[in-house]
Amino acid sequence: MTSWFGRLRLEKRNAPGTGVLLLVPLVSVVAALLFGAVFLSLIGLAPVAVYREMLRVSYTTGYGIADTLVSATPLILTGLAAAIAFRFKLYNIGGEGQLYVGAIAASGAALAFGDRLTGPAAILLVIVAGALGGAVWIAVPALAKAWLGTSEIITSLLLNYVALFLMQYLIFGARTFWRDPESATFPQGARIPDATRLPTLGTTRVNLGLVVAVLAAVVLYLLLTRTRIGYRWRVFGDAPAAARYAGIPSRQVIVVVLLLSGALAGLAGATEVAGRAGRLDPTGLALNIGYNGIIVAALARYNPLAVIPVGLLLGGVLNAGPALQTLPGARVPVAISTMLTGAILLFALAGELFVRYRIRMRDPADVEELAEQATTAVASPRAGTGPEAEA
Amino acid sequence: MKLRRSLLPLVVAALIAAACGGEDPAAPVGDETDDPAAAEETDGTEDGEADAEADGTEPEGDDDVLRVAFVYVGPVGDAGWTFRHDVGRQDLEDALGDRVETTFLENVPEGAESERVFEDLARQGNDLIFGTSFGYGDQMVAVSEQYPDVVFEHATGYQTTDNLGTYFGAVEESRYLEGMAAGAATESNQIGYVAAFPIPEVVRGINAYTLGAREVNPDATVQVIWTSTWYDPEVEGQAAESLLDAGADVIGMHQDSPAPGQAAEAADAYWTGYHSDMEEFAPNAWLTASVWDWGPYYISTAESVLDGSWESREYYGDMADGIFDVAPFGPSVADETQSEIEARRQEILAGDFAPFTGPIADQDGDERVADGESMDLGALLSFDWFVEGVVGQIE
Numbered sequence: 001m002t003s004w005f006g007r008l009r010l011e012k013r014n015a016p017g018t019g020v021l022l023l024v025p026l027v028s029v030v031a032a033l034l035f036g037a038v039f040l041s042l043i044g045l046a047p048v049a050v051y052r053e054m055l056r057v058s059y060t061t062g063y064g065i066a067d068t069l070v071s072a073t074p075l076i077l078t079g080l081a082a083a084i085a086f087r088f089k090l091y092n093i094g095g096e097g098q099l100y101v102g103a104i105a106a107s108g109a110a111l112a113f114g115d116r117l118t119g120p121a122a123i124l125l126v127i128v129a130g131a132l133g134g135a136v137w138i139a140v141p142a143l144a145k146a147w148l149g150t151s152e153i154i155t156s157l158l159l160n161y162v163a164l165f166l167m168q169y170l171i172f173g174a175r176t177f178w179r180d181p182e183s184a185t186f187p188q189g190a191r192i193p194d195a196t197r198l199p200t201l202g203t204t205r206v207n208l209g210l211v212v213a214v215l216a217a218v219v220l221y222l223l224l225t226r227t228r229i230g231y232r233w234r235v236f237g238d239a240p241a242a243a244r245y246a247g248i249p250s251r252q253v254i255v256v257v258l259l260l261s262g263a264l265a266g267l268a269g270a271t272e273v274a275g276r277a278g279r280l281d282p283t284g285l286a287l288n289i290g291y292n293g294i295i296v297a298a299l300a301r302y303n304p305l306a307v308i309p310v311g312l313l314l315g316g317v318l319n320a321g322p323a324l325q326t327l328p329g330a331r332v333p334v335a336i337s338t339m340l341t342g343a344i345l346l347f348a349l350a351g352e353l354f355v356r357y358r359i360r361m362r363d364p365a366d367v368e369e370l371a372e373q374a375t376t377a378v379a380s381p382r383a384g385t386g387p388e389a390e391a
Numbered sequence: 392m393k394l395r396r397s398l399l400p401l402v403v404a405a406l407i408a409a410a411c412g413g414e415d416p417a418a419p420v421g422d423e424t425d426d427p428a429a430a431e432e433t434d435g436t437e438d439g440e441a442d443a444e445a446d447g448t449e450p451e452g453d454d455d456v457l458r459v460a461f462v463y464v465g466p467v468g469d470a471g472w473t474f475r476h477d478v479g480r481q482d483l484e485d486a487l488g489d490r491v492e493t494t495f496l497e498n499v500p501e502g503a504e505s506e507r508v509f510e511d512l513a514r515q516g517n518d519l520i521f522g523t524s525f526g527y528g529d530q531m532v533a534v535s536e537q538y539p540d541v542v543f544e545h546a547t548g549y550q551t552t553d554n555l556g557t558y559f560g561a562v563e564e565s566r567y568l569e570g571m572a573a574g575a576a577t578e579s580n581q582i583g584y585v586a587a588f589p590i591p592e593v594v595r596g597i598n599a600y601t602l603g604a605r606e607v608n609p610d611a612t613v614q615v616i617w618t619s620t621w622y623d624p625e626v627e628g629q630a631a632e633s634l635l636d637a638g639a640d641v642i643g644m645h646q647d648s649p650a651p652g653q654a655a656e657a658a659d660a661y662w663t664g665y666h667s668d669m670e671e672f673a674p675n676a677w678l679t680a681s682v683w684d685w686g687p688y689y690i691s692t693a694e695s696v697l698d699g700s701w702e703s704r705e706y707y708g709d710m711a712d713g714i715f716d717v718a719p720f721g722p723s724v725a726d727e728t729q730s731e732i733e734a735r736r737q738e739i740l741a742g743d744f745a746p747f748t749g750p751i752a753d754q755d756g757d758e759r760v761a762d763g764e765s766m767d768l769g770a771l772l773s774f775d776w777f778v779e780g781v782v783g784q785i786e
Contacts (some may be wrong), residue, residue, distance in 0.1 A: 063514070067507045172588055172619055174786060185549050185772065186525045186590055203537075205506065276503035283526050284502015322508045325496045326460075326515060334498045 010357040024351035025299050025306075029313070032343035036336065043333070050324060050332055057323040058316030066204040072315030073275065074099070076213040077268035078293025079300060079307040080220055081134075085261040086294075087224070087302035088237030092258060094141065094156025095265040096290025097163030098134035102266025103273045104167055105133025107178060107192055107280040110273070114193035122195040126274045127212065127267065134266015135259045137163060142258035146251040152258065160290070167282045178280045189279035198275040209271030213311075216264060220304040233257060265290055292318070295345040301355075317341060457697050459483065459689075460517040461495040462508060464524035465622060471647035471666040472621070473497065475683040476523045476546070482686030483693055491693055501526025506533060513538040519696050521689070522546065531555055542696050547592075551703050558688060558706040560714040563599035563771070564739050565681040567746035568717045568732050569663045570603025572678040573611075573641045575728040576661045580610045583634025584643040585651045587621050589785045591774045593645045596681075598778045599746045600643055600663075605780050607731065614639060615783030624650035635660055641678070652676055661723065668718040677721035687713045707768065711740050747771065752779040 013020075037047035058068045078095045085092040092098075109129035114122055141155035170178040172187050180190040198208040224230040236243040236253045243250060268289060277284055296314055300306035321337030461480050465473035480493050494517070499508050505527050512520050513534055522531050523546045535543045535555035548557040573582050582604060586593050597615055604611040614637065616630045628650035631642050635654060641661040644651045649672035655662040656673035664680035688708060695701040708714035717736065720729050738744035749760035754777050760766055775785060 057511075063510070070507075168619065183549075185547065185592060187588065188526075272503070276506075278529070281502045281526070284500065284504060287500060287504060319507065322496050322499055323511055326494050326512070334496075 007361045008359055010353075011360050013356060013358055020355055021301060024355050025301065025310070025348060027354075028299060028347035028351045029344055031347040032340055035343045035347070036340045039339065040332075040336070045332060050327070050336070053324055053327050053332075054317065054320040057320045063204070064316075064319075066201075066206050067319055068312060068316040069210055070205045070207070070276065070315075071319050072311040073207070073209040073213050074268040074272050074289045075292055075296050075315050076217060076307055076311035077209075077271065078265050078290050079296030079311050080213075080216055080293075080304055081261045081264035081268070081290075082294045082297035083300060083302040083304055083307055084220060084224075084264065085257060086297055088233050088253070088257050090145070090237075090254060090257055090261070091153045092138060092141075092156050092261045092265075093153050093294070094138060094159050094262070094290070095268075095293045096288065097156070097160035098137045098262045098265035099269040099272070099290045100160075100163040100167045100285060101137040102130035102134040102269030103280060103285055104170065104178070104269075105136075105266065106130035106270035106273045107189060110192035110196035111177065111190055114196040118195050122193070123198060123208070123274070126192075126196045126198075126270050130266045130268075130270020130273070131263040132266065134269065135263040137266070138258050138262030142255045142262075145258065146254040164282075164286065167280065167285070171280060171282050180279070189277075189281055191279050192274065196274055197278060198271065200275075205276065207271070207275035209275040212267065212271060214308060216267065217304045217308050224304065265293070268293075292341060295341055295348070298345055299348045314341060314344075317344075455490065457487075457491045457519060457693055458517045459491050459493045459519045459693055460512045460515075460521070461493065462499050462505065462512070462520065462522045462524075462527065463495060463497045464499060464501060464526070465647070466497050467495070469622065469647060470649060470669065470672075472683075473523065475667050476521075476685050479683075479685030479689045483689040486686070486690045487693060487697075490697060499527075503530070506530035509534040509543075510537070513541045518542065519544070519693060522548075542701055544692060549705075551705060553703055556701075556703045556706065558692075558708070560683070560708040560712075561710070561771075562681050562683070562715050563595050563746050564710045565715055565717045566596045566599035567603035568736055568739075569643065569679055569681055570600035570605075570613075571607050571732050571735065572720070572724055572728060573600065573643055573661070573663050574604030574606070574608035575725065575731075576678055576723065577604075577608065577611055577639075577641045579638050579640045580608065580612065581637070581639045582611055582613045582641045582643060583631065583637070583639030584613050584615045584645070585627055585630045585634070586615050586617055586645045588619060589617055591772055594777065594785060595771055595774045596645050597781060598774065601778055601780045602746055602751070607728070611780065613643070613781050615777075615781060617783075618646065620646075622647040624648040627651050628654045631655060632658070642676075649673065664718070670718070670721060674721070675723070678724055679720050680718040681715055682718045683715050684713060709739075710736075711742065753777065754779060754781060 033051065040047040040050055056064070058064050078099060081095045081098070082092065106126045106129045110122075110126050113125060117125055137159060138156060141150070141152045141159065144150035144155055145152040170176045171189055175181070178189055180188050200207045224233065232243070232248045233253055235246060236248055236250055240250065269285070272285060272289070273280060292314060296307055296310045299314075300310040317340055318337050321334045324332035324336060325334055461476065463473040463476060465471075467473055467477040477495060480495060483491060484493055496508060496512075499505055501524055505522070509520060509522065509527070509530055519542045521544045525547045528545060528548045528550050531543050531545050531548070532550050532552055532555060535541070535552045539554055541554065543555040545555060545557050547559050551557055584597055584600065586597060597613065601613045604613060614634060616634060618626050618630050620626055627644070627646045627648050631644075631651035631654035634642060635658045639660065641663070642651050642655040643663045644665055647666065649664065649669045652662040652664055652669060652673035655676040660676060661678050662673055662676040663678050666680070667682055669680060670677040688706070692701065710716060717732070735744060745765045747760065747766040749764045750758055750762045751760040753759050756779060759776065777783070777785065
């Protein structure tokens with residue numbers, strides 16, 4: 001009658017220890033892998049072999065690691081974009097669209113002014129343009145949230161579709177400034193000047209974007225933990241009422257945090273254009289990097305420094321997808337990577353429960369006592385001496 | 392302590408899952424060997440895994456076996472573009488048997504992401520790699536320069552290197568024949584055409600189709616709707632419906648899904664498809680289609696790599712090469728029309744007829760190609776105007 005399950009109860013934690021904070025993401029990943037293992041088994045594949053191959057492809061060879069770093073670069077930036085906003089309970093779901101607009105702005109600036117600049121100035125131009133583009137794209141949701149109380153979840157999400165259509169229109173829809181005038185066969189973006197391309201490391205595709213991403217993470221971490229601004233934001237996020245009493249201007253915080261978040265996602269668009277693609281490429285950019293940033297942020301528990309390793313993890317998992325298809329003798333569906341990342345998010349969010357609460361077993365004695373109370377409570381009205389009699 | 396207890400259920404669940412995961416792998420091998428087609432692949436597993444672990448070492452018998460890889464943009468089950476390429480891959484396997492070993496990757500995104508995929512394939516020891524989407528161009532150029540001993544072939548591309556060639560086909564020839572079937576079928580003299588993007592390839596097809604339709608029915612017009620997508624069944628279907636509402640009773644298409652045909656079927660109209668024989672999707676509406684047949688090209692290319700005669704080129708195949716043709720006619724195509732089309736087809740195969748032979752006028756009625764003249768390949772590949780009879784605008 002009193003199963004162990006019935007004896008579980010949730011108890012709120014006051015201050016979760018570092019052990020729990022580290023353990024929850026780890027367990028989330030392991031749980032996602034086990035979850036994936038069940039599916040792999042069901043379609044007749046050996047999970048261990050598949051996971052071993054994933055490790056091999058993404059983390060054990062020089063070129064595998066290089067490619068993981070390349071894929072992780074935009075994920076870290078969109079991860080930071082989500083982390084900085086979500087940390088203060090501002091839910092910017094529009095990283096995807098901000099990335100597109102950042103890419104549009106970065107490629108536009110590179111095409112317009114790139115020829116006149118050289119060296120660091122050219123690269124700075126692309127990076128600043130990308131960040132501005134992303135910030136502009138979240139400006140309306142941010143202002144609407146601050147002054148009208150509009151849900152930034154809805155507005156930022158819907159603008160993703162607008163951004164996608166805008167990007168497609170610029171290349172496929174008309175002969176615009178962004179489109180390569182010499183591509184006769186199929187519309188594509190114009191190549192940006194070489195001076196505006198991010199330098200790469202040796203013969204690999206690892207580019208300066210990675211440095212930008214890591215620097216951004218460190219700066220954000222210091223901003224949040226070591227400065228007065230960071231302190232005010234934390235008060236705003238964790239105790240809005242206290243923030244009001246302390247005279248922290250919440251509208252200003254909302255706008256600044258969201259603009260920063262959009263700028264980071266826009267930066268991801270800029271590093272994609274200047275680091276990898278070399279042109280505005282509407283199909284090549286639509287890889288859900290913005291949405292995946294939310295997974296990165298959740299798993300990193302919105303800690304900017306933790307975003308870096310989590311970005312590397314997710315980048316490797318996603319990279320392994322296509323490569324797994326060539327696993328000899330087995331056709332591993334490419335969707336396995338996307339499924340795993342989805343499962344990781346699910347388990348990371350479920351893991352939040354363990355951070356905020358601890359699960360305790362009640363003592364069997366307590367449980368029996370409770371059960372007795374319940375039976376008498378149920379039994380008493382039947383006995384006819386109900387509340388009526390008392391009244 | 393408390394933490395450990397709280398995690399217990401999770402660990403139990405994990406162990407159960409691990410047990411499930413650990414048991415199954417043996418079973419599928421047994422399952423697959425029952426299937427004769429899969430048996431060969433399963434045989435390969437052992438060596439394959441050994442290769443994978445050795446990482447980078449050349450697989451056994453590399454000298455006589457040509458390893459061929461295909462990179463697809465969509466799923467092999469799309470019934471259209473990617474499906475036809477995969478049929479070509481299977482034809483290659485059937486034709487060359489033990490001399491080739493093929494692998495394919497599906498759903499590979501275009502653009503920067505694909506570079507890693509092509510590089511992996513080159514590194515894994517593939518000798519010949521086909522990329523079947525336009526958006527792989529820059530990446531195939533980059534990887535081909537890094538791996539000069541591997542042969543690359545890019546469908547629909549325009550950039551070549553010493554070891555990267557391009558291939559495509561003059562499908563306007565069969566588009567013309569399709570158009571004849573459409574022109575004969577229409578009673579309202581209004582044909583609708585659902586088209587992806589206003590680019591030369593698509594414009595060329597629409598023009599050939601219109602010329603064919605107007606050869607058998609000088610009053611026929613072809614109205615074009617752009618969808619800005621190669622594959623989106625919903626958008627394609629809606630575009631077809633709006634054309635049907637506007638009075639069209641035949642639908643042509645330059646799209647990947649059979650959705651326009653299903654819309655035509657529902658409206659008791661007719662349909663010409665694309666890429667593959669899609670008759671089963673709309674049997675009553677079905678007239679015919681331009682159908683790609685990549686097998687012959689894949690076979691001849693693999694053979695030329697095997698015997699060392701391969702050279703980088705820009706291949707633009709015609710119907711006589713067998714790279715495309717018209718699909719079998721539906722029952723609603725009259726016998727008379729069928730024989731008329733077949734006569735034209737024979738002329739095309741013999742090289743006696745080219746669809747873009749003058750006189751050809753543009754939409755304003757101005758003569759663009761003089762009587763007896765033919766448009767050259769350069770003009771065809773940059774086609775940016777519609778012929779007389781097309782309703783609609785480029786952009």
